[in-house]
Amino acid sequence: MRKILIPLLVLALFCVGICALAEGNEAISLEVRTGKLPVYASDDPAAAGLGLSAGAAGENLPVLVLAVKKNVQLQTVVTPKTEKNKKVTLQAGDDTIIRIKGNTITGLKSGETVLTVASQANPDVMEKFIVLVYQPVTRIAVTASEKSVAAGDSMALTPVFTPENATLKAVTWSSANEAIATVDENGNVTGVKKGNVRITAVAKDGSGIKANVNVKVTQKAGEVTLDKAEFTVDTGRNAVLKASVLPKETDNKKVIWSSSDESIATVNAQGRVTGVAVGDCEIICTSESNREVQARAVVHVQQPVTKVTFGEAPVIYAGESGQLTWTTEPENATNPAVAFRSGNEKILQVDENGAITALQSGDAYVEVVTKDGSNRKARLKIRVLQHVTGVHMKRNTAYIDISTSSTTGAALEPANASNQNMTWESADPSIATVEPVKKQTSRINIKGIRKGETYITGTTEDGGFQTGILVKVGDWESSLKLVDAYVEGDAACPTVRNVSNLNITSITIEVSVYDIDGNPVPCNRKNSSNTFHMVYKKTLGPNETTSLRNWKVTDYKLPDSLLVSRYVISIKEFEIDHDWVKVIRERKRPTKKCPVHL
Secondary structure (H helix, E strand, O other): OOOOOOOOOOOOOEOOOOOEEOOOOOEEEEEEEOOOOOEEOOOOHHHHHOOOOHHHHHOOOOEEEEEEOOEEEOEEEEEOOOOOOOOEEEEEOOOOOEEEEOOEEEEOOOEEEEEEEEEOOOOOOEEEEEEEEEOOOOEEEEEEOOOEEEEOOEEEEEEEEEOOOOOOOOEEEEEOOOOOEEEOOOOEEEEOOOEEEEEEEEEOOOOOOEEEEEEEEEOOOOEEEEOOOEEEEEEOOEEEOOEEEEOOOOOOOOEEEEEOOOOOEEEOOOOEEEEOOOEEEEEEEEEOOOOOOEEEEEEEEEOOOOEEEEOOOOOEEOOOEEEOOEEEEOOOOOOOOEEEEEOOOOOEEEOOOOEEEEOOOEEEEEEEEEOOOOOOEEEEEEEEEOOOOEEEEOOOEEEEEEOOEEEEEEEEEOOOOOOOOEEEEEOOOOOEEEEEEOOEEEEEEEEEOOOEEEEEEEEEOOOOOEEEEEEEEEOHHHOEEEEEEEEEOOEEEEEEEEOOOOOEEEEEEEEEEEEOOOOEOOOEOOOOOOEEEEEEOOOEOOOOEOOHHHEEEOOEOOOOOOOEEEEEEEEEEEEEOOOEEEEOOHHHOOEEEEEOOO
């Protein structure tokens, strides 16, 4: 930068004049010393910058620059030394531009005029100047187009001069730190990086007036990112997007949110997206400080499932398959897909389509849950049934007395078969009839009607499997005779004979103990009753008699009382061919009273 008032051409000694002959024939000369004066050549651009007109420049005279209200005193030298009158006369071509007092010149107003300096001894000896008077700048204020400038952007600074009629309204600009911001000759500041910098404007008219302004360089957003590029939201529900503004040193990290279609989804100033109607649109996030920087996310607005309901539980048997039924509400749900889970995979398994595979009988829950994120659930209890695979009677032959009933039953296969129902039929109801035992239709009561044999058949309700039992109606309660019975010490000694044509494989004797007053005497170690049992396990064929050594006492203990008076011994029941247990009615039991001899 160049200071205008530093002369490009300084005349160390400027002598312009006309020499004349003085007394003694010595010529008079005039010298104006301009070494310390602001004198320019007429073609110096600095002079033109201060307002020198082309016409004045064309006169090719030295130009003396003078500020308004400033003065300069000319120093002149008249030679020869012998000349007695060394005074000079100053004359202005326009005395409204400058005022002359002696050798002192004062600027009055902006303009230019010719100054003639002439020797009084010889007025023909003279020097001429163009005096250029200018109005200097007394104050500079700088205004900025913006409060700050972003790195990479520019803003304009404008100097405001005082007074308004200053001759040269121009400044030289400079930046205190060009690593933060630079400034060109026109006052355009360009931000380089974030920070603060001082910009200085110096008046070009040589007045030395300057002004400083602090410029803040900000970092604008270079990128905006979102935490989700694509997401789903239910109608009437919300989801929040989070934005990040880069680089980290960005001054203004505020963003502006907008929706490409607010009939589908809206977004508020905090990035909370609300689903309005089913469809897709974009949520746009724009940097507040740099509108060219944006990020977008696609939102899928769906109608969520509000309810899921199972249909009726399918009837399903182990080893078979079944199908679940279900409904989702509302009908226009965007994603009605569901997933299934078995609560007990040892009992049943369920696939993604709701198809059930039953593995074994039992109860298990199946849970269904929606896949659209609404987390709607339902549970259904499913009972896996077991088919009947066969059936057999628990006894082979039933021995029924006339006008008596006995209970027996069938065993369904497997034992955990779900449907235990059976129907029964007697081949000859005149010999024996059959009825189920209440609801347990696999158990039956057989009633003897008259002597004879018939066959009773049972059929399973599930599968139609059949089984049967041979029924023999007769006087079976009389098959055994209590031949003898006595007490020896504290032991009962019964003797029983088989008076039938049956093979008796087990006999149970009941023994009751009484004192002298006929009161029961406790003798049972299990229940403290006065009755204990004796069992004969050896097979007893027709007309055979028991032996004393093969009886086994099962639940006996010594009586607490020593006053035992008698034992009552009776045949309670017997087993035929290891199959049928015949319980003798109490009134029909063979009985003997055995006194105890003290």
